[in-house]
Amino acid sequence: MEEIGYGLLDRTLIEKITERWHHGGVGVILLHVERAGNGEMAATRQWMERERRLFGQYRMDHDHYFLLGRQREDVRLDRLIAQSATALRECLRAAQRSGQHDIAGYAIGSSAIYPSGVGRSAESMIYGALKEAMLAANEPLRHPVRGRNEDQDETVVAAQTPVGAAFQxxxxxxxxxxxxxxxxxxxxxxxxxxxxxxxxxxxxxxxxxxxxxxxxxxxxxxxxxxxxxxxxxxxxxxxxxxxxxxxxxxxxxxxxxxxxxxxxxxxxxxxxxxxxxxxxxxxxxxxxxxxSMTNLRTEEARTSNPLTGLPGNASIVREMQRRIVEGRPFAVLYADMDYFKWFNDRFGFSQGDALIRYCASVLQEETRLIAPDGSFVGHIGGDDFIVMADAGQGETLCRSVLRRFDDGVASFYGGADNLAVSDRSGNRVDQEGVSLSVSLVRWDGDRPVTPENLSQAAARLKKRAKSMRGSSYVGGGVFEMHRGEERSQRGASHGYESTL
Missing domain, CATH: 3.10.580.10 (CBS-domain)
Incomplete structure (x- = not known):
């Protein structure tokens, strides 16, 4: 195998790759090792001796990139890369089992470099493939670190950095x-x-x-x-x-x-x-x-709501904290459907899921229309949602969401005539059908605040919104408790109380 280099990409490496990518692309396999001088490379050399398609190696610090040249008679490049990466992993595992080498934490990632007809330079394409392989190797500490505890005969596993710990x-x-x-x-x-x-x-x-x-x-x-x-x-x-x-x-x-x-x-x-x-x-x-970004994205995917696909609580808190750190004023909308349990009991869970998805789409679409830049929509759980947008857009967004929700919710009743609502205790209430209550909290960007402060204010204001008949919203500041409660206005079909 030809040694290509260490450090920066140079012209020699680029030429070696471009010479070989015309037979269906070049494969990139990345081996990241946790510390220099451990046994990974000894085990890797065994794999390198067997891998006849290997034509180059590129090293940067603890990242070792191996380049595979596909031949005309070979299987597709993606399968070829997968087979080679599996073989490398097996060599490392065999070394772990044998105990001949001290194998520390490692990660394996892969990518492919294909000739491009869209005008991208060879250097740009190679850098992109190396970065893609780096992103793919997103679990370096999940591979067991073989070692022996002096007091216990067991495998030592490296501790993992908690997801979200590196938000800043x-x-x-x-x-x-x-x-x-x-x-x-x-x-x-x-x-x-x-x-x-x-x-x-x-x-x-x-x-x-x-x-x-x-x-x-x-x-x-x-x-x-x-x-x-x-x-x-x-x-x-x-x-x-x-x-x-x-x-x-x-x-x-x-x-x-x-x-x-x-x-x-x-x-x-x-x-x-x-x-x-x-x-x-x-x-x-x-x-x-x-x-860190890969771990955060993985956590976002894991915690996103499976019904709506919207970000869940971990992402919501992280987004709220990010906005607080930036120090720019923003608005938080906390939306909750009224008498959703009554709807579920009357029309069934399938229709209940459909109504939750409808509410999510209303929030997403109206937010895109009114606050397209830098806004955020999350699903807290059940029929509770949250929206974050610029402070000046909050009130307009509330009114638009309520109007859009009320215009479309009737289609979920299937033509039923009697929509008299009862509460969780079975008592009749003065309302027909499901409505939407929204609390609107504005933060001015000056007074210190925490996500807990915002959540408490949103819950307090939402309680007042839910006490009003029909779809409504109530607005207020983060630390306002009672100010302005005497000022209440209601529209013909959408109530709102503003304490801003």
Whole structure:
């Protein structure tokens, strides 16, 4: 097998791949290892010796990318990659069972590179495939870490980072070497040579980060003609990246992920510098950011409501916290159907599910029309829903949702004449059919608030909305308890009480 390189993608690697992708594409298999110098690579070498389609290897820190060239007579590329990845996994498992090697945590991901006819550059396509393989390797700590506890004869399994723990990018900050702008290149180079695991350093002026130097880029620069003679004794500020990605610790992982992956390809794997109060806190690798995002998305899919497909409670709390951190005013709509139990008992659970889906579609469609930018619709559970939008759009959205709900709910009664409603105790109430109650809570962005404060205010206001006949909404501030209760207005078909 030809060794392609370590560090940055270079022209040689691109040429090797483009030479081989015309026979149905090139396969990419990623092996991520938790620490350098463990037994994974010893086991992997056995797989490499057997894998006749392997033509190249590319390494970046703890990520090892293996490139497979498909031949004309081979099975489809996706099947070929799957078979090869399975073989690699079996080699690692065999090494674990034999006890010959110390196998730490690892993850395997894969992707494919196909020739494109839409004008994408080869470099762009290769970077995209490498990133896709990285995202696919989203369970590095779920593989057993073979080791022996001195007191117990059992397998030790690595602990997993709780999903959602890295909501803010500051939670992913790790220590990174720091150098002053006037430090000589030689000092930085010596640090990299002495510390294999150090992949970059932040350059500061005082306590403020102003630049970044990555090991691979420094090595590439010094390896060029007269590189050492030109740069070895110069200040690091002359060759540093003076426009690295620097983010505040309270920025969301989602927003940082978008910024990091939108960078130029040459910076795609550079660490993200994290500050607090404009002082250096640490740095996060692109792998840790994408891994955190993958875990968050997996949790969102797991907790989404199976009936409506809308985000569930974990995502709702995370979205609410994100908006609070950003400090911009926003509105929370808490919607709840009145006498839904009566409807379920009268028309059956199937129709009840259909009515819940209808309510979800009303909220989604009206929110898209009135608050299309940055809005959020979630399903708390049962017949309870939540919407978050800009503060100025809340009241219009409430009125539109109530009108749309009432216009369409009659179709779920199947032409029934008697729609007299009874409460949970079986007592008749002064209402016909199901209605919708909405509480509208506005936060001004100034007074400190928590998701619990917002939830409590929404529940309080919703209780008042449910005391009104028909579909209605009640609005108020987060911390208002009774102010404005004497001001109540009702429309012909939609009641509302405003304390804003």
């Amino acid at each position: 990018i500051g939670a992913l900050a790790k220590q990174i070497p720091v150098f002053d702008v006037k430090t000589r290149v030689s000092e930085v180079g010596k640090l990299f040579e002495m510390n294999e695991r150090v992949q970059g350093a932040v350059i500061v002026e005082g306590q403020r980060p102003v630049g970044l130097i990555m090991k691979e880029k420094l090595h590439q620069l010094l390896a060029g003609p007269f590189g050492i003679a030109l740069y070895w004794n110069r200040p690091i500020e002359k060759i540093m990246d003076d426009h690295p990605l620097i983010v505040d610790a309270e920025s969301s992982v989602e927003s940082v992920s978008q910024l990091a992956t939108a960078r130029d390809h040459a910076k795609l794997y550079d660490v993200v510098v994290i500050t607090r109060d404009e002082r250096l806190l640490g740095a996060a690798s692109i792998r840790s950011i994408l891994e």
